[in-house]
Amino acid sequence: MILNDETVKKIKATVPIYPQRRSCILPALTLAYWQEGHLNDDIYREISDILDLKTVDVASAASFYTMFPKAPVGKYYIQVCHNISCALLGADSLIDYLAQKLGVKLGETTEDGLFTVVTVECLGSCTTAPVMQINNDYYENLTREKVDQILEDLRKQG
Template identity: 35%
Template sequence: MSRLNDENLRVARQILSLYPKKKSALIPLLHLSQEQNGMVTNEAMEHIAELVEVTPAEVLGTCSFYEMFKRHPVGEYQINICHGISCHLLGAEDVLEHAEKSLGVKEGEITKDGKFSFEGVECIAACTEAPCLQVNYRYVNKVDSVEFDQLIADLQSGQKAEIPKHGALAKTRQQIQSEKLAGPAEVENASPPVWLQRNEDGQ
């Protein structure tokens, strides 16, 4: 299902209620869509556009700007292998080459069981821990080919419970008490801004 399902539509409305302007919920709803489908589909972007009252083009513009949002299928575990300068000097290319052999797929492809995909990415800001990678944006540091294979084995056996499947931004959704929800501030005895007063006075 590409549009938000009934359960996630209920969650989406809860998210919308947290913001004074519906458009502010655009990014959280993109995360919700990706959590449901593993990617952000065109149909989902159209649905989100309806919910936040903007055009589908605006949703696409936001979705395409952020690398974390995928508009194509990826594995349950998306592995981003850093090949920035520090990682490159310490063996990232060897890790990338080994990943292709170990998983039996090329960069950007998905394993037959749908569990894994990988790609080389630019610096992920963990240079002191090079070579490093991310699994669904959770860091794994100082990885060589042996540790890569162990990581894959642990993910397959469920021993990496701290790493959720792709699309899950967090294990728990933020809860905000109703009295602390955002909203327009009430200003008492507010005078108009100086520039407006000058315009009204013909200055």
């Protein structure tokens, strides 16, 4: 078992909250992600067992959400929006800059295990484009200088 007792207990506690068990999938995926830092097929199977649902339904729901990495990632999971508003304000250039600065390609993790960079669709903050999300925090109106400062601050935190 990958999911620990506490996570299993929390997933089971979602069942009475919703009219259909399928509605528990997203909370369950979130709880599993909080525990493990990523999701995978084994976790989908465990969630489907707990919720008495088909594994394919759990996996297909997870596949829709880029906020759930499907493999281990760095301590800081950097999701950079490359959708239209961000693209118009230089997201592609920022993404290239970020990858070059960290010495990784998209989807890769830095050797020190700190950073993983991916691109995502709209983060829902188009008025503050370009935007990236690092773990649970948004960083908005990005410039190269801001990216430099953010990375420096995160490196100090280790």
